[in-house]
């Protein structure tokens with residue numbers, strides 16, 4: 536069978552990946568295994584799958600899940616449009632799950648369709664969502680040369696051993712040891728051989744694939760320094776940390792779209808200027824209905840925050856056009872998009888007034904767009920004294936930043952006043 540990935544892998548080898556996701560997440564607690572817990576609305580496992588999937592030279596991605604979660608995993612693949620993924624039934628321990636994942640490349644009877652055996656296989660826990668191509672590429676190159684490789688991090692705490700009486704027996708010299716993280720990569724034949732040879736004790740109690748390669752194939756893995764965010768989601772606090780890292784990543788860029796008359800354009804200029812001290816700003820002045828190419832470029836550049844400055848009453852019609860463009864782009868499929876409708880209540884805009892009807896309209900609109908993973912908020916910039924314009928705009932920028940950073944789905948449809 537032809538490999539499904541595209542592009543040349545480092546060192547020209549063929550590469551596939553196995554993501555063990557068959558655990559129950561006891562240490563995290565709760566009814567849902569951690570790999571299926573929602574982070575910014577999307578299951579954690581989908582982040583790890585996405586991280587592998589966007590590396591074009593990885594041919595196949597095997598996700599190993601417990602039998603009762605096979606359908607859940609298939610639904611996730613379908614919902615988030617994951618490609619090149621094969622779901623495989625896991626075992627009762629992590630090693631047994633990984634072994635099952637490897638068998639799909641080697642044993643006909645294990646899978647209805649045997650995947651092409653890669654020269655190098657990556658093993659990466661499905662609960663480590665932040666893995667970049669750079670480190671994956673480094674472990675693959677090192678595995679090609681040394682037979683096995685894995686990411687490491689410095690130890691945070693000193694490792695100590697306790698004696699039978701519960702007292703300190705000895706401690707290890709921290710500087711000599713490292714924490715073994717993921718991703719790891721192996722010449723396929725080496726790791727497969729190691730799993731075939733290893734004992735039930737290894738399969739049931741072992742925690743380290745690199746160790747199996749050493750013990751059974753005499754392969755000394757190359758250790759590659761990894762980045763801090765390779766850590767494994769293990770406890771509840773790790774889910775909170777993952778959530779805030781994602782929110783932080785999504786808050787790097789905003790697109791300010793102004794669609795105002797010249798007399799009001801001052802705000803359209805001052806607002807981006809004020810935001811610039813906190814976030815990268817793309818400011819454009821367009822009629823959204825034109826499906827502007829400039830806007831398209833920004834969207835395809837993975838911008839997850841939009842501010843629309845309007846001089847009319849709640850211009851839902853025009854905002855709907857932006858929502859349609861975003862939806863078509865698939866941008867909100869993977870992460871929630873923040874869309875802030877800014878309206879101006881300023882001296883030149885005499886006709887402006889807000890009634891209950893307006894508030895209901897924006898709420899209704901926000902509820903609909905939330906179903907598309909687009910979070911809509913309203914912001915009214917209100918000032919009567921032109922001398923206070925800069926101050927008011929600064930306060931509006933602060934509210935916009937708070938909405939972007941928080942991405943709070945409970946606040947959608949609310950009208951805030953700056």
Ligand SMILES: Nc1ccn([C@@H]2O[C@H](COP(=O)(O)OP(=O)(O)OP(=O)(O)O)[C@@H](O)[C@H]2O)c(=O)n1
Nearest residue numbers: 555556557558559560561562627628629632661
């Ligand atoms: N039988 C198992 C056990 C674990 N894993 C996977 O191995 C990775 C790392 O293991 P760990 O953090 O220990 O996950 P759990 O076993 O789910 O956690 P806990 O030990 O707290 O129950 C996770 O992606 C987990 O789903 C697996 O595929 N099959």
Ligand SMILES: O=C(CO)[C@H](O)[C@H](O)COP(=O)(O)O
Nearest residue numbers: 629660715716717742743744
């Ligand atoms: O860090 C690792 C390197 O091999 C593994 O992810 C880790 O050992 C998994 O162990 P556990 O299932 O006990 O959490």
